[in-house]
Amino acid sequence: MVSAVSLAVTxxxxxxxxxxxxxxxxxxxxxxxxxxxxxTHIDVPYRIANLWEDVTQATAQGEFDYPxxxxxGLNVPFMSIYIPAQLEQTPGASKQLAHQLIDSxxxxxxxxxxxxxxxxxxxxxxxxxxxxxxxxALGMENGSPMEGDMANLKEFYERGIRYITLSxxxxxxxxxxxxxxxxxxxxxxxxxxxxVVEMNNIGMMIDISHVSDDAFWQTLEITKAPVIASxxxxxxxxxxxxxxxxxxxxxxxxxxxxxxxxxxxxxFVTQAANRYRDMINQQxxxxxxxxxxxxxxxxxRIAELQKDNPFPFATLEQVLDHIDHVVELIGIDHVGIGxxxxxxxxxxxxxxxxxxxxxxxxxxxxxxGYSEADIKKIMNENLLRVWRQVxxxxxx
Numbered sequence: 133m134v135s136a137v138s139l140a141v142t143x144x145x146x147x148x149x150x151x152x153x154x155x156x157x158x159x160x161x162x163x164x165x166x167x168x169x170x171x172t173h174i175d176v177p178y179r180i181a182n183l184w185e186d187v188t189q190a191t192a193q194g195e196f197d198y199p200x201x202x203x204x205g206l207n208v209p210f211m212s213i214y215i216p217a218q219l220e221q222t223p224g225a226s227k228q229l230a231h232q233l234i235d236s237x238x239x240x241x242x243x244x245x246x247x248x249x250x251x252x253x254x255x256x257x258x259x260x261x262x263x264x265x266x267x268x269a270l271g272m273e274n275g276s277p278m279e280g281d282m283a284n285l286k287e288f289y290e291r292g293i294r295y296i297t298l299s300x301x302x303x304x305x306x307x308x309x310x311x312x313x314x315x316x317x318x319x320x321x322x323x324x325x326x327x328v329v330e331m332n333n334i335g336m337m338i339d340i341s342h343v344s345d346d347a348f349w350q351t352l353e354i355t356k357a358p359v360i361a362s363x364x365x366x367x368x369x370x371x372x373x374x375x376x377x378x379x380x381x382x383x384x385x386x387x388x389x390x391x392x393x394x395x396x397x398x399x400f401v402t403q404a405a406n407r408y409r410d411m412i413n414q415q416x417x418x419x420x421x422x423x424x425x426x427x428x429x430x431x432x433r434i435a436e437l438q439k440d441n442p443f444p445f446a447t448l449e450q451v452l453d454h455i456d457h458v459v460e461l462i463g464i465d466h467v468g469i470g471x472x473x474x475x476x477x478x479x480x481x482x483x484x485x486x487x488x489x490x491x492x493x494x495x496x497x498x499x500x501g502y503s504e505a506d507i508k509k510i511m512n513e514n515l516l517r518v519w520r521q522v523x524x525x526x527x528x
Contacts, residue, residue, distance in 0.1 A: 154448060154483040156491035160498060164205025164491045168261045168512040171209050171487070172271065172295075172393045172468065173341075173363035175475035177233040178214040188244040195473040195486035198247050201266055203488040208257050208267045208512070210362065211237050212475065213293065215274040217302035217309070226276040227284065234291050237268050252292050254519050271339065271362055274300035275307070280323050282330055294519070295337035295362060298324060298347065307351075308344035310374040319346035320354075328354045335526030337519065340364075340385075341395075341470075345374060348381055357525040358389035358518045363470035365400040366454045373406050379461060386462030389521065391514045393470025394454050398479040400472075401446035401454065405479065408444055412437065448483030452496045455510065464506050468515045469493070 156164075176187060176196050185191040190199045196209065213233045219225040241248040251257045251267035260267045270292045278284045278296075288296075298307040298320075306324040308315045317324065328351055331338050338359040340348045351359060367376040377385070377392060385392060398405035416434050423430040458467040473480070473487055483492045497507050 154489075154492040154495070156495040157498070160491045160495035161205075163494050163504060163507060163511075167205075167508050168207045168257070168516075169205045169490055170257075170468065170512045170515050171206060171471050171473070171490075172360065172515060173212055173273075173395070173470040173475065174209040174473045174487070175212045175214055175273075176209070177211050177236055179474045181233060181236060186243075188240065188247055195480065197487075198244070198266070200486055200488040204486075204490040206266065206487050206490060207261050208251065208269055209487075210269045210271045210295070213270055213272045214475070215272070215276050215300070217274060217276070217300045217304065220276040220302075220304050223279075226274070227279060230272060230277040230288065231291070234270065234288075234293075237270060241268055250292060252294065254516055254523060257516075269294055271295040271297065271337075273297045273339075273342075273362075274304065275327070276300075276304045278306065278323075278327065280305055282326070285327065285330055285334060285336070289334050289336055293336065295339045295360060296331065297339040297341050297362060298327075298343050298351070300342050303344075307347040309342055310344050311342070312344075315344060315346070317347070319344065319350040325350065325354055332357050332522075332525055335523050337522050342375065345378075345381070348377075349384070352384055352388055355388070357522045358391070359385070360390055360515070360518055361385065361392040361470070363395040363472045363475075364392055365395045365397075366457055368457060369401065369450070369454065370399075370403050370406045373400075376400060382458060382461050382466075386466045389466075389518065391466050391468050391518050392458055393468040393515070394451060394458075395476075396451055396471040396473070396480055396484050397476030398444070398446035398481055399476070401450050401481060402444070404444040405446055412441060443479065445479070446481040448481055448492055448496050451481055451484060451493070452500060455497070456500065464509050465514055465517070468510055468512075 174196055179194050187197045191197040213230050215226045215229055241250045248268050249260045249265040251269045257267040272293045275296045275298050299309040301311045303309045303312045303314055303316050307320050308317050339362040340351055340359055341361045341364045365376050367378045370376050415437055419430050419433045455467055
């Protein structure tokens, strides 16, 4: 069954968004269960730090818990050690939070060793996959806990961090952010350039999600190992949204040997969703100015505005469009899954609402003619290849 809703917040935006029920075939479900599935960005640590739930059991909130992960075939979630950008203004705060969030993931594995295990190497995830455990790998979202000291890089590597997203929503002491109009470094800082070299040397993947375009290009000039975009999508479908990657950047990533892990958030996937909040907020401000911010008339009209203009969720098909375009540009060897579950609020696409729904994605790939060999590359092989290359560079 397919229905359509229209969003017409202003004359500048008038789109149709389909809502559809998805049912994965037995074949798609079997592919999910038989093969390792890696998702490089899931925000469980920060989620349960703010509102604790035991994700070893079914939970009422969020998009990840053990039963749903098993249902969806998820074997290797890279749990995001997310550090809010503003914490860099308080000395020691970023580092403290990072350690606390890592502690929480180690505690999770300790509480349920039959279900979870910490994973630090490719060999770990392969062994734990065979044993039927979900591997908890760690990525740090925002490099501010480095605090300008390479000793911190070593410390966090030893604690299990296997990639670092150099910056987040604000520029930091490492790199400029795609979200920040201040470009204090015009790319990477002097420390950031040294950090890229040391991340190569220590065997840690470099994540270029969130950084400015200049920081991306400078990173590729310096790195001797492939890099990843742990949770980014394509600017082709969201023009002007620098947080996503341009075609030229994707081509350069392919030449580097890296992988772009597609973000499922609707605002990353479609222009309509990307522009929605700015446009609806403009309308709300106009209503407040006309009728008074706290007036009953304003409240009534704002409620009607929001009811008549629901959020234009992306669809599974539109996520698949991003994967298709990467494959067309640079081939099947450079794309993977970086959903951003538990990190994009309520903006997830129809058909991909939580970690139980990966079979829907696999079904969509099958429907578009992808072979099982291709699907395995997207599920795990592309990311494992980069991870191995980074490990090998460290050895050399």
